[in-house]
Amino acid sequence: MSLINTGVDSAIAIAERRRGKLGAALFAGRPESVFLRNVYALKSSNWLVVLSGFVEPVFYLLAFGYGLGKLIGGITDASGNPIPYAAYIAPALLATSAMNGAIYDSTWNVFFKMHFGKIYQAMLSTSLGPLDVAMGEIGWALARGFIYAVGFMAVVTPMGLIRSWWGLMAIPAAVLIAFGFASVGMGITSYLKNFHQMDWVNFFMLPMFLFSGTFYSLSVYPDWLRTIIEALPLYQAIAMIRGFTLGYVDGALVGHILYFVVMIVLGLLFTTKRLRALFLS
Amino acid sequence: MPKTKAKVTDDSSPELMIVAKGLTKTYGDFVAVDGINFEVKKGEAFGLLGPNGAGKSTTMKMIASTSQRSGGELTILGKDPNQHGPEIRAHLGVVPQQDNLDRELKVWENLMTYGRFFGLKSAWLKTKIDELLEFAQLEDKRNVKTEELSGGMKRRLTIARGLVNEPEILMLDEPTTGLDPQARHILWDRLFRLKEVGVTLVITTHYMDEAEQLCDRLVVMDKGKIMAEGSPAELIKTYSSKEVLEVRFGSDNNKTMAKQLKGIGDRLEILPDRILVYTEDGEAALKKILAAGMHPITSLVRRSSLEDVFLRLTGRTLVD
Numbered sequence: 319m320s321l322i323n324t325g326v327d328s329a330i331a332i333a334e335r336r337r338g339k340l341g342a343a344l345f346a347g348r349p350e351s352v353f354l355r356n357v358y359a360l361k362s363s364n365w366l367v368v369l370s371g372f373v374e375p376v377f378y379l380l381a382f383g384y385g386l387g388k389l390i391g392g393i394t395d396a397s398g399n400p401i402p403y404a405a406y407i408a409p410a411l412l413a414t415s416a417m418n419g420a421i422y423d424s425t426w427n428v429f430f431k432m433h434f435g436k437i438y439q440a441m442l443s444t445s446l447g448p449l450d451v452a453m454g455e456i457g458w459a460l461a462r463g464f465i466y467a468v469g470f471m472a473v474v475t476p477m478g479l480i481r482s483w484w485g486l487m488a489i490p491a492a493v494l495i496a497f498g499f500a501s502v503g504m505g506i507t508s509y510l511k512n513f514h515q516m517d518w519v520n521f522f523m524l525p526m527f528l529f530s531g532t533f534y535s536l537s538v539y540p541d542w543l544r545t546i547i548e549a550l551p552l553y554q555a556i557a558m559i560r561g562f563t564l565g566y567v568d569g570a571l572v573g574h575i576l577y578f579v580v581m582i583v584l585g586l587l588f589t590t591k592r593l594r595a596l597f598l599s
Numbered sequence: 600m601p602k603t604k605a606k607v608t609d610d611s612s613p614e615l616m617i618v619a620k621g622l623t624k625t626y627g628d629f630v631a632v633d634g635i636n637f638e639v640k641k642g643e644a645f646g647l648l649g650p651n652g653a654g655k656s657t658t659m660k661m662i663a664s665t666s667q668r669s670g671g672e673l674t675i676l677g678k679d680p681n682q683h684g685p686e687i688r689a690h691l692g693v694v695p696q697q698d699n700l701d702r703e704l705k706v707w708e709n710l711m712t713y714g715r716f717f718g719l720k721s722a723w724l725k726t727k728i729d730e731l732l733e734f735a736q737l738e739d740k741r742n743v744k745t746e747e748l749s750g751g752m753k754r755r756l757t758i759a760r761g762l763v764n765e766p767e768i769l770m771l772d773e774p775t776t777g778l779d780p781q782a783r784h785i786l787w788d789r790l791f792r793l794k795e796v797g798v799t800l801v802i803t804t805h806y807m808d809e810a811e812q813l814c815d816r817l818v819v820m821d822k823g824k825i826m827a828e829g830s831p832a833e834l835i836k837t838y839s840s841k842e843v844l845e846v847r848f849g850s851d852n853n854k855t856m857a858k859q860l861k862g863i864g865d866r867l868e869i870l871p872d873r874i875l876v877y878t879e880d881g882e883a884a885l886k887k888i889l890a891a892g893m894h895p896i897t898s899l900v901r902r903s904s905l906e907d908v909f910l911r912l913t914g915r916t917l918v919d
């Protein structure tokens with residue numbers, strides 16, 4: 319039996335090919351291998367948890383959109399056109415579920431892998447770099463966000479809640495939103511030391527869900543409060559998806575998109591830095 | 600494209616796999632590894648022997664390029680880990696002190712994913728995994744979840760995982776700590792086989808028998824420093840006598856009896872529970888003791904071991 323270097327393309331040859339390239343110590347160009355690990359893990363994971371990410375926004379839609387919506391009737395948009403209540407909250411629920419899925423993956427799952435499963439420790443003792451790990455993990459959150467978004471759209475479109483062809487853009491928008499939240503979420507999680515601190519993340523997320531213009535327009539708030547809420551990521555997410563599903567496509571959308579691009583970049587930066595400090599210093 | 604062996608990229612001797620000069624690691628004010636020097640040659644089994652806290656794991660992590668040194672020089676296959684971490688890690692197999700297998704995955708999936716982290720192709724890995732499972736004697740556990748394995752099996756799987764990239768150097772941090780004797784022997788046997796095929800082994804242990812069995816050459820570490828270096832036989836020859844006579848007079852009497860034992864053997868070591876008499880001929884020493892009218896409760900003549908070397912060098916036993 320030969321145990322040394324029989325591979326045509328040895329691990330060493332593969333690693334040496336990146337020599338001299340920019341960021342060779344941080345990135346091996348293989349985030350997909352980290353993603354793949356999650357595919358294997360999914361096969362033996364709890365499918366109920368996976369499924370709940372899909373049904374949750376649908377339940378909210380039924381309860382609030384149709385149940386509560388009956389009492390409310392409809393609401394009107396800025397130019398006075400009536401919108402069914404369910405069509406108003408559906409995009410907000412999609413944005414929220416993209417956020418929740420991404421945050422769940424990037425906080426609880428990542429924290430567990432980091433501190434108990436020692437998954438990242440093992441990954442970083444191979445020729446992978448911290449940026450591969452960060453991108454692979456975040457990519458996973460995105461894939462999940464994508465599947466949920468497609469599922470949700472498949473339910474709400476036949477209900478007539480998508481009022482424009484622009485609505486198709488809600489799917490990539492949901493992925494962008496998941497990307498932003500996963501990236502920042504993983505960055506924050508990498509600084510947390512115990513599960514207790516993670517409760518703060520939840521403490522922040524529920525009010526954000528309730529008050530970010532999910533169920534009603536921000537015009538009910540005084541100006542100062544409105545400004546604060548408009549600066550929060552979930553508001554940005556809701557406004558983006560709502561713009562697409564209701565077909566109000568204007569310059570504000572560019573702002574919302576940029577907001578998430580910045581979140582993604584900052585999140586990746588901090589995560590990579592922190593993984594390096596934790597496992598390679 | 601390089602096909603098989605990695606080229607050694609600078610002009611240091613290709614026979615030297617690892618060179619450490621004044622290697623130091625500090626955590627804040629605490630010096631965990633204190634300016635150690637050593638070299639590991641190709642194909643040898645090199646040991647770091649020392650008690651808990653000696654700095655063995657810290658040294659291993661610096662070699663594995665997952666911990667940056669605070670000072671000194673370190674070269675692995677001619678490369679500096681500070682500059683070429685991922686490249687060096689591609690040369691190495693790592694078996695950490697605490698298993699970090701992926702508990703969510705099955706046995707074969709652990710090997711597959713780990714191989715993919717190195718960028719190896721899955722078609723190639725499929726045959727490799729069969730080979731490794733056979734080597735680790737885990738063929739029948741292929742589809743078992745990792746958490747269901749026994750301690751010895753987990754250890755063997757971690758070793759198999761460390762071999763997936765066909766490393767030139769396999770790093771084993773306390774490979775048999777916590778295993779029962781049978782599991783240890785199976786593991787030792789596997790490590791011998793690796794040595795036979797030319798894998799360089801770096802092993803830490805606080806078991807002297809393990810060091811004697813496995814290591815061609817070793818350093819004795821204590822408190823971050825290297826106390827001595829050599830083959831097990833050389834170390835014993837230099838720092839101990841051929842035989843050791845262990846006598847017990849009961850815990851309260853050992854101290855007083857030690858005075859009367861002066862002059863018997865080359866050297867005495869008084870431990871709380873027994874007295875060690877270092878001598879070329881243990882039976883002869885025992886005869887002298889009995890002739891002098893002393894009556895130990897128990898007596899035992901044995902060959903000198905690395906434990907004695909450690910005791911001599913540090914005044915302490917390895918495992919307390």
Ligand SMILES: Nc1ncnc2c1ncn2[C@@H]1O[C@H](COP(=O)(O)OP(=O)(O)O)[C@@H](O)[C@H]1O
Pocket residue numbers: 626629630631649650651652653654655656657658
């Ligand atoms: N990350 C760390 N931060 C602070 N001290 C550490 C850290 N890692 C190890 N040490 C300390 O360094 C010393 C050497 O540890 P280690 O290398 O694990 O010893 P060994 O493996 O020989 O038992 C110990 O006193 C340990 O407490």
Ligand SMILES: [Mg+2]
Pocket residue numbers: 652655656657696772773
């Ligand atoms: Mg240790």
